[in-house]
Amino acid sequence: MSLVCQRCQQAKATVHITDTVPDKRELHLCEDCAEKEGVIIKQHHQSTNEILQQLIKHKAGLGAAGDLACPNCGMTVREFQLKGQLGCSHDYEAFKELLTQLIERAHEGATHHVGKVPATAGETVRKHAGLLRLRRELQEAVEQENYEHAARVRDQIQALESV
Amino acid sequence: MTIDELTPTTGEWLRGVGSMSDVVISSRIRLARNLADRPFLATASATERTEIYRCLTDAITSTSAGSDALLVDIEQTDTLDREVLVERHLVSRQHANGDGSRGVTISPDETRALMINEEDHLRIQALRSGLELEALWEEVSGVDDTLAKRLAFAFDRQFGYLTACPTNVGTGIRVSVMLHLPALKLTKEIERVARAARDMHLAVRGMHGEGTDALGDLYQLSNQTTLGKTEEEIIGVFSETIVPKIVEYERTARDSLAQHSPYQLDDKIWRAYGILVNARRIGSEETQALLSPIRMAIHMERFTSMSVAALNELLLHTQPAHLQKLHGKTLEGEQRDIVRAEYLRSRLAPSP
Numbered sequence A: 001m002s003l004v005c006q007r008c009q010q011a012k013a014t015v016h017i018t019d020t021v022p023d024k025r026e027l028h029l030c031e032d033c034a035e036k037e038g039v040i041i042k043q044h045h046q047s048t049n050e051i052l053q054q055l056i057k058h059k060a061g062l063g064a065a066g067d068l069a070c071p072n073c074g075m076t077v078r079e080f081q082l083k084g085q086l087g088c089s090h091d092y093e094a095f096k097e098l099l100t101q102l103i104e105r106a107h108e109g110a111t112h113h114v115g116k117v118p119a120t121a122g123e124t125v126r127k128h129a130g131l132l133r134l135r136r137e138l139q140e141a142v143e144q145e146n147y148e149h150a151a152r153v154r155d156q157i158q159a160l161e162s163v
Numbered sequence B: 001m002t003i004d005e006l007t008p009t010t011g012e013w014l015r016g017v018g019s020m021s022d023v024v025i026s027s028r029i030r031l032a033r034n035l036a037d038r039p040f041l042a043t044a045s046a047t048e049r050t051e052i053y054r055c056l057t058d059a060i061t062s063t064s065a066g067s068d069a070l071l072v073d074i075e076q077t078d079t080l081d082r083e084v085l086v087e088r089h090l091v092s093r094q095h096a097n098g099d100g101s102r103g104v105t106i107s108p109d110e111t112r113a114l115m116i117n118e119e120d121h122l123r124i125q126a127l128r129s130g131l132e133l134e135a136l137w138e139e140v141s142g143v144d145d146t147l148a149k150r151l152a153f154a155f156d157r158q159f160g161y162l163t164a165c166p167t168n169v170g171t172g173i174r175v176s177v178m179l180h181l182p183a184l185k186l187t188k189e190i191e192r193v194a195r196a197a198r199d200m201h202l203a204v205r206g207m208h209g210e211g212t213d214a215l216g217d218l219y220q221l222s223n224q225t226t227l228g229k230t231e232e233e234i235i236g237v238f239s240e241t242i243v244p245k246i247v248e249y250e251r252t253a254r255d256s257l258a259q260h261s262p263y264q265l266d267d268k269i270w271r272a273y274g275i276l277v278n279a280r281r282i283g284s285e286e287t288q289a290l291l292s293p294i295r296m297a298i299h300m301e302r303f304t305s306m307s308v309a310a311l312n313e314l315l316l317h318t319q320p321a322h323l324q325k326l327h328g329k330t331l332e333g334e335q336r337d338i339v340r341a342e343y344l345r346s347r348l349a350p351s352p
Helices: A031-036 A048-062 A062-069 A077-083 A095-104 A123-143 A147-161 B047-060 B079-087 B093-097 B133-148 B180-184 B190-199 B231-260 B262-278 B284-299 B308-317 B318-327 B333-348
Strands: A013-019 A025-029 B024-033 B070-073 B103-106 B112-116 B122-128 B173-180 B204-205 B218-223
Touching: A025 A031, A062 A077, A062 B024, A095 B122, A123 A147, A123 B333, A147 B284, B024 B133, B024 B231, B047 B070, B047 B103, B047 B112, B070 B190, B079 B093, B112 B133, B122 B133, B122 B180, B133 B231, B173 B231, B180 B190, B180 B284, B190 B204, B190 B231, B218 B231, B231 B262, B262 B333, B284 B308, B284 B333, B308 B318, B308 B333
Parallel strands: none
Antiparallel strands: A013 A025, B024 B122, B024 B173, B070 B103, B103 B112, B112 B122, B173 B218, B204 B218
16 A cells, blocks of 8 residues: 655655654655655755754754753753754753664764774763674674674674673 | 964875875864763853863863863954864854864864864864874774773763764764865866765765855765764765765866866866966965865866965965965955965966
C-alpha cells in the first residue's frame, strides 16, 4: 500500500511523522513537501549550520517546548535557538530529545560517539565505547559478506562483554 | 618569542613542503574540548570566563602541551597584532574580534596553536605544510592526552566530547585541507569536484568567503560530521580517498593545459608576473589572485626564477596587517596599495 502526500495530494508520501507536541498528529508527506514544511532537511549541499538553524527553528516554534530550561545553567531551548550555542554540558541531558534529533540530522544519522575516549575516563565508559565500535564493525563486516572477519569481531565482542 | 618576531617569518606551515605540496598548501586538525565542571561560554560570567582562561593557560604552559609556547592574551593585544595572527591562520577571525578573556598559545615553529575561550573552552589545533594528517592527528591527540591528565573534559558516554555547538559533538574534530586548484578552475571542472566533495558530507569553501569563486584559487575542504565515526575514519576519508583524487584531477588538468593550450597558459602566467612586477598600486586581493598562476607555474617548472617558499612569503607579507607591521606603521587603504606595489617590485624585479 502506498500513501499519497497529504499536502500536494500527488506524489507518493515517503516521509511519515508523528508529532506529540503540541498536539498528537500524524503526517504523511512526499519529500519535497516535507522540506517545504520544514520537517525534513534534504541532505544534499546544505551546511551543517543551515541544518541546525532550520531544525531549531522548527522545534522551538512549538510553543511550550521553547520554554524548556536546563536546571543547571538556566538556558532555555528558545535561547539556544537564538544563540546557536548551548549553555553548559548538562543541556545535552536537559534537551536530550531535541538534541538527539538535531544531532542525528547533522551527523548523517549518527547518535552515538565511537571515537576517542579520555584516557582518564572510567573503565565502564571505555568498555561501552569499545563495544559500540565493535558492533558497528561487525555490522559492516556482515554487510560486506566478510564472514571470517565478522566471526573474529563477534568473538572480541563476547570477550569484552564477559569482562 | 613575540608577535613582532613572528611577523617577518612565514612559519613552518607555509614552507611549501610535505606530501602532495604541488596542490595541497596545508593541512590542519583541531579538537574542541570543554572543561567538565564549568559553564559553556554562552552562559559563563566574566569572572567564570577569566577562571577558565587561567585554568587552561596554567595547564598548557606547565606541560609539554605548551611549556615553550608564546602565550598571547588577545584581550590585551592591539588590533594590528590580532590581525597578524588571523592572517597567519593561528586564530580564527571570530577569536580575534571576540569579547572577554581569551587567548592563544603558539608553539615556536607555529605548527601548534591552542585557542582558549573561542567558541569552546579549548581548541587544540595543529597545522602543517602539505598533506600530513596522520602526523597532525598524533600531535593533537597527544596534546589532548597530556591535558586530560590535569583537566577533566566534558564527556558523555553517548554523545562523546560535549561542545558548545552540537554540530561539533562526539570527536570534536575538524579536519581541513587547503588546496590550490587553478587548473580545475580554468578548465571549469571545479564545480563538479566541489559537488562530489559535498556529496561526501564535506564542506568546500573558498579561502576567503563562500562559494567556489575562491580568491587565489585556494579552496578549503573540511568535514562536517563529527559523530558516529572514529577520528581515524574521518581523517582517512581525506588522506586516502578525496584529497589524492582531487590532487590527481588537478595534476591531469595542469598537464592537459600544458599540452593543449600552452600559449594561453604561459600568457596567463607572464601577464600576472607583468602586473606584479610593474604595478604602482595594488590591492591585497588582486595580489593573491595574480600569485595563483605563478604558484602553478613554479610547480609545472614553467617559471623558475622563484621558489614556492619565496612565493608564500609574498602571499603572507602582502596581506594588510603584515604589510603594515613590516612597514613599521599603520597605513590607510590607498597608501597600503602603494606600499604593497613597492614591496612587490623590490622583491620581484630582476636586478638591473
